[in-house]
Amino acid sequence: MKIIKNIIGGLAGAIALNILHETVKQFDHDAPRVDLVGEEALNKGLEAIGTEPLEGNSLYAATLAGDILSNAFYYSLIGAGKKKYLILRGLGYGAAAGVGALKLTKPMGLSDAPATRTEKTQALTVAYYTLGG
Template identity: 45%
Template sequence: MKLLPSLTAGLAGAVALTLLHETVRRLRPEDAPRMDVLGMRGLRKLLGKADAPQPDNDTLFNVTMAGDMLSNGLYYSMVGSSRHALERGLALGALAGVGGVLLPGPMGLGTAPTNRTPQTQAMTVAWYTMGGLVAGAVARALRNR
């Protein structure tokens, strides 16, 4: 696996995912997934366990978005740079989407942000899958240069 192309592809997938999340949550607030809310809840929980000061909402949002970009970028970088990058991106994205629907409740982050409606669940899976496909497509394009 070549590190720089994989990281570049992962970042592309993370950017695509974040842009989609942030755009649609503003256009369809009634049923768009709210991964930002899950991230902020998770960060508040971690800071609380560490007895660290709680940031204001704007700072919390910004730190959460940076953390999402980093973690999703690293996750999607697992597409690698092989000729199977697109297939890996599809699988990684679908897995992340299903996890986004199933895991927040058991993790104590609540279920509404990704399970509010069947449309919310479908969008969560579809968007993470799309992020994986973008990562795979970028990895494939970089490999073929």
């Protein structure tokens, strides 16, 4: 039963993260565009296995689905441990994911500009993932 609760909690965090991201990017030019990093990663992966890259709505939908699933899995790990430290673990996992979004893109061969464009963009990137956690 705990595994199901963890998955539901992880999914809730991933959905909250994506709703926030999709909403703020409509109104704020400095908002992180981690979705663009995801699209680049997905298409590079498809090209690496000899598949045609996606475009338009197909690329957007596949990236959004992959983002929600991967973040839900990651955030579900927060529940694996003592309940006493759940909030601290959530903050730590979330902040770690945000810092990872800033620091791991370039070493992975991806553009970091959508997450590191300005200091505000960087702060929002970490804040979004922390909120998800």
